[in-house]
Amino acid sequence: MTPPSDSQALLAHWNEILDDASYYELLGVLEIADDAAIKAAFHEFALAFHPDRHGGASEQELALVRRVFRRGAEAYRVLMDPPLRSKYDLALARGHVRLQDGELPQGPPLGMSHITTLEELCQRPAAKLHARRAEEHLTQGDLQAAKRELQLALYLDGANPGLEERIDAIDLALFAMGD
DSSP: OOOOOHHHHHHHHHHHHGGGOOHHHHHTOOTTOOHHHHHHHHHHHHHHHOGGGGTTSOHHHHHHHHHHHHHHHHHHHHHHSHHHHHHHHHHHHTTOSSOOGGGSOOOSOOOOSSOOOHHHHOOSHHHHHHHHHHHHHHHHTOHHHHHHHHHHHHHHHOSOHHHHHHHHHHHHHHHHHTO
């Protein structure tokens, strides 16, 4: 048996702590963190755990990456919304590390039940070309360029909810970075 890679070890660690970590702990910020600190922390978190950055991972690893990313995005949404953050701080003081489902903010979908490559989401060959380019940009951490390529792929492919979802996820990450 081969030893786990650094990525696998990190995912295993996150799997162990995810259900017991507060939103502050997930993003690695203090409870007194301001919006800028939360955005910067989520930027780092998104660079590590966005599902599109784990294209070569196994299905089991992808499922865990999606779970961790969704929880981090949930933390970001709650901590950036002052009324929800106040409600969360009260819940945390009572020992609850998460808000209940009915209290959570609604937003664009952040995960899919099965992660496919960007290229697989496209129907037309020209759109597939732009999707491959977007994947290359994501691997390099260039979210702006990846978004532009996905927008071109969407234009060439026509209506494509899968591509739209990926663009929304990139927009969320870009927003968190202040771009």
